Amino acid sequence: MTAADIQTTPQRWWHSRGFRRFAQHRLAMVGMAMLFLLTLACIVGPYLLPYDELYIDLRARFSPPMTDDHYLGTDPLGRDIAARLLMAGRISLLVGFFAMVLSTAIGTVIGVVAGYYGGKVNSVLMRFVDAFLAFPSIFLLLALAAFINPSPVMITIIIAVTGWMEVARIVEAEVKSLRERDFVLAGRMLGLRNTHIMFRELLPNMVGPIIVAATLTVARAILLEAYISFLGYGIQPPLPSWGNMLNGAQQYLATAPWLAIIPGITITIAVTSFNFIGDGLRDALDVRTDPA
Amino acid sequence: MAGYLIRRLWQSIVLLIIVSMIGFGVLHLTPGGPLSQYALTPGMTQDAMDRISEQMGLNRPLPIQYLDWAWRMLQGDWGTSYRDQQPVLTVIGRHLFATMLLMVSSTVISIALGTWIGIRGATHRYSTFDYAATVGAMIALSIPTFWFGLVGIYIFSLELGWLPAGNMYTIGDGSVLDYLHHLILPSIVLALVNIAIWSRYMRTATLDVINQDFVKTARAKGVSERRVLMKHVVGNALLPMITLAGMQLPNLLSGALVTETVFTWPGMGRLFLDSLGYNDYPVVMGLLMFSAVLVILGNLIADIVAASIDPRIRLA
Numbered sequence: 001m002t003a004a005d006i007q008t009t010p011q012r013w014w015h016s017r018g019f020r021r022f023a024q025h026r027l028a029m030v031g032m033a034m035l036f037l038l039t040l041a042c043i044v045g046p047y048l049l050p051y052d053e054l055y056i057d058l059r060a061r062f063s064p065p066m067t068d069d070h071y072l073g074t075d076p077l078g079r080d081i082a083a084r085l086l087m088a089g090r091i092s093l094l095v096g097f098f099a100m101v102l103s104t105a106i107g108t109v110i111g112v113v114a115g116y117y118g119g120k121v122n123s124v125l126m127r128f129v130d131a132f133l134a135f136p137s138i139f140l141l142l143a144l145a146a147f148i149n150p151s152p153v154m155i156t157i158i159i160a161v162t163g164w165m166e167v168a169r170i171v172e173a174e175v176k177s178l179r180e181r182d183f184v185l186a187g188r189m190l191g192l193r194n195t196h197i198m199f200r201e202l203l204p205n206m207v208g209p210i211i212v213a214a215t216l217t218v219a220r221a222i223l224l225e226a227y228i229s230f231l232g233y234g235i236q237p238p239l240p241s242w243g244n245m246l247n248g249a250q251q252y253l254a255t256a257p258w259l260a261i262i263p264g265i266t267i268t269i270a271v272t273s274f275n276f277i278g279d280g281l282r283d284a285l286d287v288r289t290d291p292a
Numbered sequence: 293m294a295g296y297l298i299r300r301l302w303q304s305i306v307l308l309i310i311v312s313m314i315g316f317g318v319l320h321l322t323p324g325g326p327l328s329q330y331a332l333t334p335g336m337t338q339d340a341m342d343r344i345s346e347q348m349g350l351n352r353p354l355p356i357q358y359l360d361w362a363w364r365m366l367q368g369d370w371g372t373s374y375r376d377q378q379p380v381l382t383v384i385g386r387h388l389f390a391t392m393l394l395m396v397s398s399t400v401i402s403i404a405l406g407t408w409i410g411i412r413g414a415t416h417r418y419s420t421f422d423y424a425a426t427v428g429a430m431i432a433l434s435i436p437t438f439w440f441g442l443v444g445i446y447i448f449s450l451e452l453g454w455l456p457a458g459n460m461y462t463i464g465d466g467s468v469l470d471y472l473h474h475l476i477l478p479s480i481v482l483a484l485v486n487i488a489i490w491s492r493y494m495r496t497a498t499l500d501v502i503n504q505d506f507v508k509t510a511r512a513k514g515v516s517e518r519r520v521l522m523k524h525v526v527g528n529a530l531l532p533m534i535t536l537a538g539m540q541l542p543n544l545l546s547g548a549l550v551t552e553t554v555f556t557w558p559g560m561g562r563l564f565l566d567s568l569g570y571n572d573y574p575v576v577m578g579l580l581m582f583s584a585v586l587v588i589l590g591n592l593i594a595d596i597v598a599a600s601i602d603p604r605i606r607l608a
Contacts, residue, residue, distance in 0.1 A: 027427065131310035134584045134591075136545035139564060140318075143580050146568045147321045219434065226436050227550060231565060243436075250442055250554065254450050261446075264439035271434035279430065 018208075021284040028280020035273040038266075042089035051080035053087040054238055062256045073258050076248070081262060088240035088263070093270065095156045095235070096222035102160035103221070104214045107167025112198045114168070115175025126172065129165045137162050138227055145233040155234050159221050167213045174206040208285035212278055219274035226267050242267045296599055296606035304592045311584045312365065316358050319577050365581070371574035375567065380578035384560065390460055391548055391559030393471075397479040399537070399544070402486035409487070410494020411526065414502065425495075429488035437547050441481040441554035448477060458556040478555040482547050486540060493536060497529035531602055538594025541587045 013019060022028055046053065050069045057078035065073040065081075072081040114125035132140075144158045178184065179202075187197045222242075228234035229243025237244055242263045249260035281287075345351060352360075364370075370380035413422040449457035455477045456462070461470050501507060502525055510520045549561030556562065560579060567575040599606040 027430070127306055127310055130307055131314055131584075133542065134307060134311050134587045135314070135580065136542040136549070136583050136587070138546035138549050139580050139583050142549075142564065142568060143318055143576055144321070146576070147318075223434075223436055227438065227546075230436070230438050231550070231553060233568070246436075246439060246442070250445075253442060253446050257446055260439070260442045264436060264442065267439065268431070268435050271436075272431050275430045275434050 018284045018286075022280050025280035025283055027276040028284075031273040031276030031280065034269055035277065038089065038270055038273070039093065042086045042093060045086040046083060046090075049080065049083045049086070051083045053079065053083040053240055055079060055083075062252070064256070065258050065262075072262050073256075075245075075259060076252065076256075081245075081258070084240040084245060085242075085263060085266060088242050088245055089266065089270075091152055091235060091239065092222055092225055092242045092267075095152055095159070095225045095241070096218045096270075099156045099159040099163065099221035099225075100214050100218040102157065103164040103217055104167050104210065106160065107164035107213075108171050108203070108210060110164070111168040111171025112175055112203060115172040116179060116194070116198050116202065118176070118179070122172070125168075129168050129172075132162070132165050135162075137224065141224060141228050142231065142233055145228055150234060150236050152235055152239070155225060155228070159224050163217060163220060163224070167210065167217065170209050170213050171206060174209055175202055178202055178205055208281075209287045212282045212285060212287045215274055215278035215281055219271045219278065222267065222271050222274070242270075293599065293606050297596065300592060300595055300599075304588050307588050308585065311588065312362050312581065313358070315577065315581045315584070316361060318580065319361075319573075370578045370581075373567075373575050374572045375570050375575070380574050383563070383575055384578055384582055387558060387560045387563045390557055391545075391552070391561065393460075393475065394478055394482060394551065394557060394559060395544055395548055397475050398482035399486070401479055402483040402490055403533070403537075405483070406487045406490025407494050407526070407530075409491035411498050411521065413491065413495040414498035415521065417499070422495075425491055429492050432484050432488035435484065437481060437485065438550045438554050440484055441478070441551055444477050444481055445554070458554075460558055478551050478557055481554070482544070482551045485543065485547060489536075489540065490533070493533065494529060497532065498525055501525045501528045531598060534594050534598045534601075538591040541590040542583075545583050545587070 049071075057074070059078065061074060061076060061078040063074040063078075065071065067073065069080075072085060075081055075084065110125055110129070114122045114129075140162050141158060144162070145155065148154050148158065175198075183201060184197060187201050192201070225234055225241060226243035226246070229241045230246045232244075232247055235241035235244050237247075245263040246260060249256075249263075252259050350357065368381060370384075372378065373380055373383050376383070409425050413425045416422055445457045448455045456474050460474050462474075507520060507524050510524050511517075515523075545561075548559060549564060551557065552559045552561035553565055560583070564576065564579045566572075567579070595605075
């Protein structure tokens with residue numbers, strides 16, 4: 001018998017206090033709406049636009065927004081910015097999402113193991129967390145990105161590898177506070193394996209904090225991808241990403257400012273959405289946070 | 293205090309060891325590993341590569357190589373820059389001042405503004421100002437630093453022409469005023485994220501203190517509201533900020549790298565990117581390690597300062 005069997009009939013999730021509080025959180029709802037629209041545009045948009053994101057039209061170089069069918073203008077090669085922006089959105093959002101999944105997985109496993117076993121295991125693992133935190137993330141990311149083949153998958157992996165520490169810390173603290181509870185003791189006396197206690201009994205109790213941290217991790221991952229792609233070591237052209245669309249925009253700042261302004265606003269909207277949603281989830285799920 | 297000092301020092305040394313192991317791991321990821329700088333030399337043969345590998349002791353077991361590498365690092369031998377044939381530490385040292393200047397001025401700005409916004413938000417809780425500051429902070433945390441820099445250059449350099457678009461000084465000028473003029477825009481750009489963080493922190497901290505007994509006592513004694521705020525509330529809220537400033541150091545360095553790139557600021561971040569472009573791996577690795585050491589030292593100093601002010605920390 002597991003703890004799940006003793007539970008009373010579950011409430012419908014949309015009746016739960018947490019969901020109601022989330023739905024009443026104004027900023028979170030704004031974030032959800034923005035994210036929904038942005039995602040929808042990235043999925044459907046490219047089919048509706050008259051231009052392909054790779055179509056080069058040198059006669060139409062540097063068209064400002066709203067010239068002909070180029071609603072957001074064109075870039076130095078005459079490619080349609082609207083088409084590139086939405087295709088880039090697919091890549092940037094996917095990189096952000098999967099980097100979050102991977103780093104949350106790594107962070108959760110390390111956090112649970114460190115918190116559950118305590119002692120030497122804990123101090124070794126947590127010192128590794130501290131050591132990874134000592135590296136400024138962009139330095140580490142760039143150093144790694146320069147040595148690997150910068151495909152979207154590899155970029156996702158290195159963002160995850162440099163971004164799991166926050167989740168690990170949160171999970172470790174939670175596990176530590178739950179480790180001595182009776183249900184864990186009961187599990188041990190029943191002879192459950194450690195892995196079962198860790199991942200089936202303990203883990204479900206910290207879904208809230210993990211979800212909040214994961215949401216904020218997406219925001220972070222999207223930003224990091226933008227940073228390294230902007231610096232030229234992330235997603236490589238011709239594949240568009242929000243970051244690499246800004247790469248090179250600086251030299252045309254005086255003549256074609258839209259090249260810089262449009263992708264930047266889009267990144268800000270995407271990241272703000274995730275930060276708003278994370279804030280709402282934190283309030284709704286009653287996750288206490290550090291004062292920072 | 294001595295006990296706390298020793299404990300904290302020991303922790304930092306352990307951390308340095310692990311950091312150096314991670315750095316060593318990254319070094320071996322470079323194409324050709326530590327040999328990468330020779331692999332690009334024209335006319336290099338496999339025979340010659342093997343010979344250098346033998347000379348550098350790269351056929352020894354990894355743990356021995358690590359110890360050897362770490363020992364040389366400790367002695368200050370961080371390798372030689374592939375680009376200009378100078379010791380890595382000398383190259384880094386030349387760029388240290390610019391980065392420090394940028395980081396210090398941006399920290400001054402962010403603490404001053406962040407503290408003010410945070411305290412005002414707490415004393416005028418749920419006001420329009422408070423709400424705008426909350427939402428504003430979240431948006432500020434979402435804006436890519438480099439993009440904020442580009443917008444700043446567009447508005448203040450290209451459109452208004454008030455501030456220079458890059459570099460640390462005008463060639464041929466270089467007076468203090470000239471430096472300050474160049475410093476304004478990059479400092480503000482780098483400060484944005486930290487203004488948001490400090491203001492959030494300061495708001496929470498002020499709210500925590502504002503209702504405590506000693507504040508009520510001060511008010512009951514008839515101390516003016518302003519004095520209560522400045523002396524009792526802010527004084528108590530500022531202390532943990534020292535520790536927090538240490539914790540923000542890695543983010544500040546990351547931000548500095550991006551800001552320096554946008555503003556062609558001749559600091560460590562700019563050096564890092566240039567070295568990446570030239571495949572100058574010794575400098576890249578050196579900067580990676582140097583920044584981590586800087587972070588560990590910064591945290592150590594912040595904790596020691598905090599502990600020397602607040603006995604509660606060192607007794608915990």
